[in-house]
Amino acid sequence: MTKPERLTALYSQLAVDAPTLPLAETANDIVPGEGSVNAQILFIGEAPGFHESVEHRPFVGRSGQLFRKTLTESGIPETDVYISNIVKARPPENRDPVPAEIAAYKPYLNQEIEIIQPALVVTLGRLSMGKFLLEVKISQVHGRLHKIVWQERALYVLPMYHPAAALRATNVKEAFIADFKKLPKLLQWIEQQQETAALTQDLKEALL
Numbered sequence: 001m002t003k004p005e006r007l008t009a010l011y012s013q014l015a016v017d018a019p020t021l022p023l024a025e026t027a028n029d030i031v032p033g034e035g036s037v038n039a040q041i042l043f044i045g046e047a048p049g050f051h052e053s054v055e056h057r058p059f060v061g062r063s064g065q066l067f068r069k070t071l072t073e074s075g076i077p078e079t080d081v082y083i084s085n086i087v088k089a090r091p092p093e094n095r096d097p098v099p100a101e102i103a104a105y106k107p108y109l110n111q112e113i114e115i116i117q118p119a120l121v122v123t124l125g126r127l128s129m130g131k132f133l134l135e136v137k138i139s140q141v142h143g144r145l146h147k148i149v150w151q152e153r154a155l156y157v158l159p160m161y162h163p164a165a166a167l168r169a170t171n172v173k174e175a176f177i178a179d180f181k182k183l184p185k186l187l188q189w190i191e192q193q194q195e196t197a198a199l200t201q202d203l204k205e206a207l208l
Contacts, residue, residue: 003037006115014088014108022101023047023089031056033084033112040187041076042118043067044109044128045085046162047097053090058083063164066173067124070163074180082116084109086128096127106131114151119190121155122183125162132157143179145186156190158183 001009015027024030031048034057043059051061059067071078087097087105109131113121123129126138132148133141138159146157158179166176 003115007033007037007112010108010111010115018089021089022104023087023091023097028056029053029089031058031085031088031090033082034058035082036079037082037116039080039082039116040119040191041081041122041183042113042116042120043081043083043122043124044131045083045124046127047085047087047094048090049094050090058085059163063162063167066166066176067163070177070180073177075184082112082118084112086131102127102131110151119156119194120183120187121157123157123159125165128162129157129159133159142175143182156186158186 011030011032014030014032018024018027018030031052045058048058049061049063052058052064058064068078071081086102086109088108091097091101121132123132129136129138129141132150132155133146136159138161142159142161144159146159148155148157160179161172161176163176166173
């Protein structure tokens with residue numbers, strides 16, 4: 001199947017599974033990811049809020065507007081990225097999702113990552129960061145690129161503050177915007193690393 005077909009199948013299964021999942025009662029409660037299936041950057045937030053649950057789109061509320069505005073101002077078209085959340089349904093009163101809820105939706109997020117195969121994953125918020133980086137504080141590692149091994153393959157991860165946190169504190173907003181501005185150069189560097197690795201592998205195979 002093609003990438004679009006695989007994503008369609010994934011979200012169809014998620015809709016079917018909705019009644020068995022925490023935070024959701026019907027398929028209408030599910031907020032799927034959106035964006036380019038060939039995205040080089042995958043943004044992962046934490047959970048849908050009220051506006052997201054109404055529009056069935058990630059990051060469309062007040063914090064989402066800041067996110068999308070900063071994305072555009074950083075020179076990154078929305079059509080070139082993919083946006084999702086670790087949890088696909090809205091927690092009551094917009095509270096943080098709990099570990100059991102994150103675990104329940106984990107297989108669906110894992111499949112999104114596998115299908116899209118982004119060059120860079122940008123985590124928005126500490127809970128999203130916790131999927132890849134354990135026992136670290138977001139205040140200490142935001143804006144710093146990490147290369148990890150995930151599902152037996154190398155993955156570049158950049159932790160960033162959640163835009164909701166940026167709306168609550170001026171210094172966090174400044175850091176959020178500054179980290180965003182790093183993305184084009186970071187992506188260019190990652191692509192160079194991947195090209196070098198591919199050439200090295202081709203050379204090794206040629207010498208065998």
